[in-house]
Amino acid sequence: MIIAVDGPTASGKGTIARALAAHFGLPHLDTGLLYRAVGRQCLLNGGDPENPADALAACQFSETLLDDPELRSEATGGLASKASRHPAVRRALHDRQRAFATQPGGAVLDGRDIGTVIAPDADVKLFITASVEARARRRFLEMQEQGRDVSLAEITADLAERDKRDREREEAPLRAAEDAVRLDTSSLSRDEAIAAAISAVKEKGQ
Numbered sequence: 001m002i003i004a005v006d007g008p009t010a011s012g013k014g015t016i017a018r019a020l021a022a023h024f025g026l027p028h029l030d031t032g033l034l035y036r037a038v039g040r041q042c043l044l045n046g047g048d049p050e051n052p053a054d055a056l057a058a059c060q061f062s063e064t065l066l067d068d069p070e071l072r073s074e075a076t077g078g079l080a081s082k083a084s085r086h087p088a089v090r091r092a093l094h095d096r097q098r099a100f101a102t103q104p105g106g107a108v109l110d111g112r113d114i115g116t117v118i119a120p121d122a123d124v125k126l127f128i129t130a131s132v133e134a135r136a137r138r139r140f141l142e143m144q145e146q147g148r149d150v151s152l153a154e155i156t157a158d159l160a161e162r163d164k165r166d167r168e169r170e171e172a173p174l175r176a177a178e179d180a181v182r183l184d185t186s187s188l189s190r191d192e193a194i195a196a197a198i199s200a201v202k203e204k205g206q
Helices: 013-024 031-044 052-057 063-067 074-083 087-101 114-118 132-145 152-168 190-204
Strands: 002-006 028-030 107-111 124-129 181-184
Touching: 002 013, 002 114, 013 028, 013 107, 013 124, 013 190, 028 031, 028 087, 031 052, 031 063, 031 074, 031 087, 031 107, 052 087, 074 152, 087 107, 087 114, 107 114, 114 124, 124 190, 132 152, 181 190
Parallel strands: 002 107, 002 124, 028 107, 124 181
Antiparallel strands: none
16 A cells, blocks of 8 residues: 655654554655755755756765754755755656655655655545644744754744745645645644544545
8 A cells, every 4th residue: 555645844744654654564755855865965065956957966865864863954954945846856866766655565655746746646645734833833842852943933934935935846846636635734733633644544545
């Protein structure tokens, strides 16, 4: 069974995807981490993620980079959003994601174009969303726990900018697949959101 979990930054899609993978005994891939690695590698290379050539060159990152805690930072998230706009970058990472999705037994993948581009044939597609305000509060608390010095206003503005960039890019824009189950987590606790997602997968996957 292939489960595609899409949605904007800090909507809870990663938490939900990991929980679904654990519940159904499936391998999980956070595809956003690949784009974060590209953004991070671009910075390490001294390049500009908004430059198509620099971003494409950064796709040749080492697997060990995926373990770098800096990939989870807001700064790297911004770099990833810029790099992911380039069609060549998305094509470079497409086959890697597709191979993971179609492995024997299935998988859970979360990102922004799983149900529309990477695995349009997924058995279950979920589109996880939440208001910008709710997502900013979550990310702010998460950053505080990590000891990062950020303001709620900065995070809110950054999320709004990322949403706009992700939805308006020409290649694989952020949108829900026509047959995706939409789940708004704005007013849901972590456990409530996970329970709702598991229920949706069971119902859809029957």
